[in-house]
Amino acid sequence: MPRALVFVYTMRSKRGIGHVGGDVDANTIDIETMVRTADWIICELIRVYHSLSLEEAQDLVDSISVRQLPDIWEVSGKKRVLRPGLTAKQQTLFLLYHEPTSVVLAEDLYSWVEYDQLRTYRRDVLVPLHDARLVEFDRENDAVHLSPTGAREVETKILKVPLSGDNGSGPE
Numbered sequence: 001m002p003r004a005l006v007f008v009y010t011m012r013s014k015r016g017i018g019h020v021g022g023d024v025d026a027n028t029i030d031i032e033t034m035v036r037t038a039d040w041i042i043c044e045l046i047r048v049y050h051s052l053s054l055e056e057a058q059d060l061v062d063s064i065s066v067r068q069l070p071d072i073w074e075v076s077g078k079k080r081v082l083r084p085g086l087t088a089k090q091q092t093l094f095l096l097y098h099e100p101t102s103v104v105l106a107e108d109l110y111s112w113v114e115y116d117q118l119r120t121y122r123r124d125v126l127v128p129l130h131d132a133r134l135v136e137f138d139r140e141n142d143a144v145h146l147s148p149t150g151a152r153e154v155e156t157k158i159l160k161v162p163l164s165g166d167n168g169s170g171p172e
Contacts, residue, residue: 072098079112088113088125096146097154106142
């Protein structure tokens, strides 16, 4: 466990560790490795120091070890929102929220959301989001920025909605 803690600390402290040839971004796999290692550390602490019943401790360890599935899937240069039932506006905010730079071309968002026409996407989705100050839609550059208000909207409304079929009791 001490070596695992040193590993996580080193990964966190030294960005780009061991990534020769900076053409490929390995941040995602780095983060996933750190999260899984931290999960393992917590599970070990529960296993060794728990004061719960054996069943409660096992349930806790099992809930930590559940595989986290992505909300956004990247495939062939496209992004798809995997949360069912979101409107085009919600999908747009969600895509921007998950974009590290939070600046995306309107054409890319339109393609990822799979809206009918780019012109109507701008009119019916981007302009109302801009008017509500959830995004900054720069018409001149056709770029969309997520605002702090938009980020709060995602965190309080979209991320709080359970996925379809999820009753909050964990995996079936």
